[in-house]
Amino acid sequence: MRLSVIVPCYNEETCLPRLRAALLHVLPPLTDEFEIILIDDGSTDGTLEMLRAMSRSDPRFRYLSLSRNFGKEAAMLAGLRHAAGDLVAILDADLQHPPELLGDMVALIDKGYDQVVAKRTRTGDGHVRTAASRAYYRMMNRLVDVELTDGVGDFRLLSRRAVDALLSLEERNRFSKGLFSWIGFDTAVVDYENVARTDGASKWSLRSLLNYGIDGILSFNHQPLRLAVYLGALCTAAAFGYAMWLVISALLHGTTAPGYVTIMCGIIGFGGMQLLLVGVLGEYLGRIYHETKHRPHFLLKETSHPAGPEAPCVD
Numbered sequence: 001m002r003l004s005v006i007v008p009c010y011n012e013e014t015c016l017p018r019l020r021a022a023l024l025h026v027l028p029p030l031t032d033e034f035e036i037i038l039i040d041d042g043s044t045d046g047t048l049e050m051l052r053a054m055s056r057s058d059p060r061f062r063y064l065s066l067s068r069n070f071g072k073e074a075a076m077l078a079g080l081r082h083a084a085g086d087l088v089a090i091l092d093a094d095l096q097h098p099p100e101l102l103g104d105m106v107a108l109i110d111k112g113y114d115q116v117v118a119k120r121t122r123t124g125d126g127h128v129r130t131a132a133s134r135a136y137y138r139m140m141n142r143l144v145d146v147e148l149t150d151g152v153g154d155f156r157l158l159s160r161r162a163v164d165a166l167l168s169l170e171e172r173n174r175f176s177k178g179l180f181s182w183i184g185f186d187t188a189v190v191d192y193e194n195v196a197r198t199d200g201a202s203k204w205s206l207r208s209l210l211n212y213g214i215d216g217i218l219s220f221n222h223q224p225l226r227l228a229v230y231l232g233a234l235c236t237a238a239a240f241g242y243a244m245w246l247v248i249s250a251l252l253h254g255t256t257a258p259g260y261v262t263i264m265c266g267i268i269g270f271g272g273m274q275l276l277l278v279g280v281l282g283e284y285l286g287r288i289y290h291e292t293k294h295r296p297h298f299l300l301k302e303t304s305h306p307a308g309p310e311a312p313c314v315d
């Protein structure tokens, strides 16, 4: 069994030594044939130099360096494209995804599963964040066609079949949580206790989390467009009813001049709603625009291995 471990790294110089030690502790008992592919996602600290040194001293550590910061999704895709293993594991560099779990995960794959996902508890997360993410997942699962679970992230082990399925999805806007679920196959879950980051800081700000959340909803369904249709229909019906009432009352009683409040409410309410719905349309249009450009997901600057036909420079 050949095992590839993919680790996206963005400014992780403080975490790498510990990650290296943990992987060298966990992997050799599992298999003789493993490779660790570290993806430098345009780091600005000493990450790339450390990756160079790691792969010089131990060729089982390979690295890819992207030409700039393309984001974790692109870094994972780069790793998946370059992984040669029959099994491919994805984990974070900050040891928040404990490599010790890989043993159990491999055992489950041997039982015939194609994906083994690790599900974390929310120990140590703030109450607000926990409540917000619970609410988000509840809403997501109502809206989108793929099943998403709170606490399940990118930490997982995939069979070659599952990796090939993922690689066959060519969309530019990659929302991995959804893609992993979309490809299907038998999936097993292992639970683990949430771990705090060992070093460095999380790359997620509130704003990036919010954007990620919106991406998740819009990448997997067109329900918001349907919502626009329903809202539009409702408002039109209400406006028509109100107009009828105005006309009839004007015919019966003549017009009355005061109407400022009504007009203002109408302008503000309908104006706001129209802007919102145009925004929804714009989001989808933007996505289509982005997809039609067919730009590569990432560009490679440097790798630890010569670029052969299986390792193209541009994706």
Ligand code: UDP
Binding pocket: 007, 008, 009, 010, 011, 012, 041, 069, 070, 071, 072, 075, 091, 092, 093, 094, 096, 197, 201, 202, 203, 204
């Ligand atoms: N990461 C990356 N590119 C980015 C942001 C993050 O490759 O633009 C990597 C990062 O180095 C880490 C993993 O993605 O290995 C998870 O990032 P982080 O720990 O910041 O996220 P969190 O654990 O807070 O969700």
Ligand code: MG
Binding pocket: 092, 094, 096, 197, 202
């Ligand atoms: Mg982390």
